[in-house]
Amino acid sequence: xxxxxxxxxxxxxxxxxxxxxxxxxxxxxxxxxxxxxxxxxxxxxxxxxxxxxxxxxxxxxxxxxxxxxxxxxxxxxxxxxxxxxxxxxxxxxxxxxxxxxxxxxxxxxxxxxxxxxxxxxxxxxxxxxxxxxxxxxxxxxxxxxxxxxxxxxxxxxxxxxxxxxxxxxxxxxxxxxxxxxxxxxxxxxxxxxxxxxxxxxxxxxxxxxxxxxxxxxxxxxxxxxxxxxxxxxxxxxxxxxxxxxxxxxxxxxxxxxxxxxxxxxxxxxxxxxxxxxxxxxxxxxxxxxxxxxxxxxxxxxxxxxxxxxxxxxxxxxxxxxxxxxxxxxxxxxxxxxxxxxxxxxxxxxxxxxxxxxxxxxxxxxxxxxxxxxxxxxxxxxxxxxxxxxxxxxxxxxxxxxxxxxxxxxxxxxxxxxxxxxxxxxxxxxxxxxxxxxxxxxxxxxxxxx
Numbered sequence: 001x002x003x004x005x006x007x008x009x010x011x012x013x014x015x016x017x018x019x020x021x022x023x024x025x026x027x028x029x030x031x032x033x034x035x036x037x038x039x040x041x042x043x044x045x046x047x048x049x050x051x052x053x054x055x056x057x058x059x060x061x062x063x064x065x066x067x068x069x070x071x072x073x074x075x076x077x078x079x080x081x082x083x084x085x086x087x088x089x090x091x092x093x094x095x096x097x098x099x100x101x102x103x104x105x106x107x108x109x110x111x112x113x114x115x116x117x118x119x120x121x122x123x124x125x126x127x128x129x130x131x132x133x134x135x136x137x138x139x140x141x142x143x144x145x146x147x148x149x150x151x152x153x154x155x156x157x158x159x160x161x162x163x164x165x166x167x168x169x170x171x172x173x174x175x176x177x178x179x180x181x182x183x184x185x186x187x188x189x190x191x192x193x194x195x196x197x198x199x200x201x202x203x204x205x206x207x208x209x210x211x212x213x214x215x216x217x218x219x220x221x222x223x224x225x226x227x228x229x230x231x232x233x234x235x236x237x238x239x240x241x242x243x244x245x246x247x248x249x250x251x252x253x254x255x256x257x258x259x260x261x262x263x264x265x266x267x268x269x270x271x272x273x274x275x276x277x278x279x280x281x282x283x284x285x286x287x288x289x290x291x292x293x294x295x296x297x298x299x300x301x302x303x304x305x306x307x308x309x310x311x312x313x314x315x316x317x318x319x320x321x322x323x324x325x326x327x328x329x330x331x332x333x334x335x336x337x338x339x340x341x342x343x344x345x346x347x348x349x350x351x352x353x354x355x356x357x358x359x360x361x362x363x364x365x366x367x368x369x370x371x372x373x374x375x376x377x378x379x380x381x382x383x384x385x386x387x388x389x390x391x392x393x394x395x396x397x398x399x400x401x402x403x404x405x406x407x408x409x410x411x412x413x414x415x416x417x418x419x420x421x422x423x424x425x426x427x428x429x430x431x432x433x434x435x436x437x438x439x440x441x442x443x444x445x446x447x448x449x
Contacts, residue, residue: 087133106186135177154387167204170386183220207238236260278302291325305332320355341372349377354405367413378410
């Protein structure tokens with residue numbers, strides 16, 4: 001059972017057909033009378049009526065959901081929509097202001113005094129974290145129907161056949177996006193539900209994905225306090241270094257993590273002193289894309305590229321051109337491991353930039369090297385890639401998606417480890433032709449043998 005199936009089955013037996021995000025429970029009559037004293041008559045509807053009421057709510061829920069999210073519904077339904085929400089990807093969703101406003105205070109405030117058929121760019125209200133189209137539709141469908149719909153096929157499944165898909169990146173990312181969107185839209189019962197789902201799988205996720213969860217849990221504040229506490233506990237015991245923490249988290253969380261590590265004796269002298277001021281100067285020069293300044297700093301002989309993990313840093317955080325220029329200095333070990341035991345190629349697989357992966361391979365990076373937990377760069381790349389993106393047909397006139405290109409390049413590299421040295425010049429070129437160039441050079445190499 002993958003994570004999508006787990007989400008669909010959690011609390012299935014106990015949920016009602018229609019849930020109100022505003023939790024309105026008073027002010028109306030009820031068909032069930034409860035006894036207040038021993039002298040009062042207890043009235044309750046017969047079982048047949050209860051079944052009928054439940055079925056009616058189910059039909060209402062399904063009907064409301066079908067207005068926007070049932071592909072079998074007539075396209076004329078779009079005509080009745082009076083607003084459009086634009087996802088981060090640019091896709092827009094027709095919605096109905098009266099329904100969303102009744103179900104969410106956020107939308108009530110968003111739509112007030114706004115004209116009909118207005119488009120709302122959600123990235124303007126979701127500034128801290130990008131929410132994908134599929135997660136957005138899941139939250140909106142819940143607002144309409146009161147039910148968590150079955151997740152779209154392959155959305156929370158990666159392309160690694162050996163993965164259980166319970167806690168790979170697509171699965172975790174989908175839940176995190178739903179959590180954050182629910183928080184922004186003030187659908188707090190959905191926040192609670194997905195917080196519980198994340199806490200169930202958190203121990204099985206990679207530490208980098210836990211870091212992603214921690215970052216979003218912090219954005220959600222006290223409503224995700226339980227998730228925040230558990231994420232911090234896992235990160236404290238992890239091998240995540242200070243640079244990674246500083247890039248992903250606000251300062252107060254990094255300070256809290258390091259204080260906790262110090263208290264339990266997990267802050268080693270090496271991790272505590274890295275990076276020093278000389279390493280930081282090199283990293284700042286790389287962030288400025290100033291490789292010439294890096295050369296000047298190296299002449300001071302306070303450190304070197306390997307001790308500063310300069311290649312790892314450039315691959316993770318800098319422009320691909322900077323990485324190429326740094327490699328061209330030919331004074332760094334392309335297979336050097338950082339404090340976490342990752343080679344530069346492992347970090348490049350996490351970055352998912354085909355230009356950088358090609359540059360490393362042509363300089364002698366070994367695709368067969370394993371991380372401390374037994375993963376190769378190819379497996380890292382596969383577990384970061386959604387199946388729906390990998391298997392989607394490429395539109396005419398558009399290049400191959402970067403995720404798929406990275407996997408194909410690494411697959412080719414594993415079949416030919418290492419690559420021919422002459423590949424450097426042609427493969428380092430950017431463009432949609434990277435895969436074809438790699439295949440061409442492999443065939444050319446075979447003809448020379």
